[in-house]
Amino acid sequence: MKPVWIVDDDRSIRWVFEKALTRENIAYKTFSSAPEALEALEDQQPQIVVSDIRMPGNSGLTLLEKLKQHYPNLPVIIMTAYSDLESAVSAFQGGAYEYLPKPFDVDHAIELIRRAINESTDLENTIIDECLTPEILGQAPAMQEVFRAIGRLSQSTATVLITGESGTGKELVARALHRHSQRANKPFIAINTAAIPKELLESELFGHERGAFTGANTLRKGRFEQAEGGTLFLDEIGDMPSDLQTRLLRVLSDGHYYRVGGQAPIQSHVRIIAATHQNLEQRVNDGLFREDLYHRLNVIRIRIPSLHDRRDDIPLLARYFLQKSARELQVETKRFTDSAMAFLKNLPWRGNVRQLENLCHWVSVMAPGVSVDTADLPEDIKTISANDSNEKDINGTTNWQNALKHEVTSSLAQGEQRILNRLVTDFERILIEQALIHTAGKKIEAAHLLGWGRNTLTRKIQELGLEEDKSTNSGA
Template sequence: STDAPDILGHAPSMQEVFRAIGRLAQSNATVLITGESGTGKELVAQALHRHSLRADKPFVAINTAAIPKDLLESELFGHEKGAFTGANTTRHGRFEQAEGGTLFLDEIGDMPAELQTRLLRVLSDGNYYRVGGHQPIKANVRIIAATHQNLNERVKQGLFREDLFHRLNVIRLRLPPLRERREDIPLLAKYFLQKSAKELGGEQKILSEAALTFLSAQDIPGNVRQLENLCHWLTVMTPTQQVEIADLPAEWREASPAASAGGDWHTLLAQQAVQMLQRGEPNILDTLTKEFERTLITQALQHTGGRRIEASTLLGMGRNTLTRKIQELGLDGDGE
């Protein structure tokens, strides 16, 4: 596995991510990392850089959603002196800063349309211009992009250029949410409690069996980042070394665990729906339907040892439908 300390996981889905990082070590290919917020997309991008032939050159990250639309172009490509009011000096953009190394474009799904066109041009002919510049500059960077959004959907909605999507989607790595790798929650919690104790100079807190079981049953919508924040909070706020369920913040205790003991799946589904409705989440039907399909297809494929024809017969769907669903739900590995 990788030497990235914050990427931990025994779950098969994470082992697959580690294997992909290893396989991509000698590659210069563009990688698209997909996954919900807080799943660790930037950590994986850093690991890909560290294990690449460009490791001794810069790793430059830019969150395309966090920068105002009118500043993003000069952030990415730089500007010439006098290009616009306030441009008193020539400025090197992120492409130049990452020269020879890796440029990580986070939240690529939010990139404005005109910037998508500029980026596509760089990816297709390897040259770009500073804002206000007339001299082409040769780009020598490896692009790693990430999004928490469904880019296929955004392409269909006309919000993301299809040609740019295909340029970025050379190799796709899907990071699983924590609810798909519950077995890793104890490992991650222990690591983050250790890390927080070291940072804050206090004693390391230990989660009781009951607290660990409780946490492992939660959905944790903010994923690894939310779990890390919780461990930081516990390190500061828990008066004793052992953390019990009662020591958890109220909002965690009030969330009904997804896998509460007993209760058939109808009850659990009802509980899940209530939680999502209370949180005011959009597209609940679509989200839950996809989870339902993902679970059924995953189990059927495990049962048949990956034989799709047999799995499709057992599920009562056509083979082509199953193949399409596998692609739509991101169940087809890293897209190589």
């Protein structure tokens, strides 16, 4: 691993870092000035840089600017005294990873360095050549199953049905299937069957002859013909009109089709990959989708997990999308703070990966600094109710641990102090109130259910200021 660079004209500060980093088995190099570090940069590269903001000659901000010119994704931690707070703001605007106020706690400094090392390592592993189409990102077990399926199908020409919620990346999976198949050097053609009016969809798919209908002034090749030898991706197949379902079934069965208005059959050598966010089995039962076509399409099925089912992938995806947006917009790559990332991981993500990508693009444009906290997120994200944030499990019961996690994350993001006292008080109040309701106000029974003695319950009621109504007294 590349070393951590410490840049400070104060010998005692360098000595503290040398001892602490040695103890933590973290490689390091120390420099007494910015020019010295910049000279070393000509033939060396650090993992991260920790630099003082005020030094003789070039300042830490100048060093930050030059480091970012050479290595835009290099984390730079700026050390600053309290009186340099305005300079610290400038440091963030210049792309600093974090600032470390002096005097600092050594353990906190090491923790900050370790976090920067981990994030920079992860970022290096997710940087993708801009000239290549990115593979699908994901480390969650459910996504590993998708990757394995793509690998197994690499030598197959079988029809594939991809299912999953809107925004989960079904087209990305279809493109990956094509890219890793023997048809990779042939066309990949995609069409969203729900986005094209019914009267135009037939011509879009199969093409038309000149004069086939009013306005058909020239022969037009359809998507099947354009995809010849390659892959045709039919997105939102569940919305295909019934008469076109019949024509598609005929192509899959007979291997040929006719242009609209055409008389000569055209042989088809196209692999079909279909996708839908709908329950096709239910649509078959409802008479909205042909059962025979369903079985033709459902040869191999790949299910794409929702983003809320792969929450551990959110940091990886967010880093990639922030990096992608920064390249497209030619701006500094931004990053989410730990509290903002914790907040994002607890959102419901009904728009799935597409919603996360859109958020990252918004952040790259609108967030004021490089470090993006919860307060910098758009209002529609911040105001999502905790009740919407995955508080219900698959059986519909309340998942109070997630609700508590959301409450803690939100309170920390707002800078609240003494969170534990407030939450414990609220927790005990709810327990007591519900226990008394359950026992019709009988304290002895309520105390027994809570695992307390009667005197403890009475004391808690007094401490919490709970009013004892008649029903409560009647059980005393």
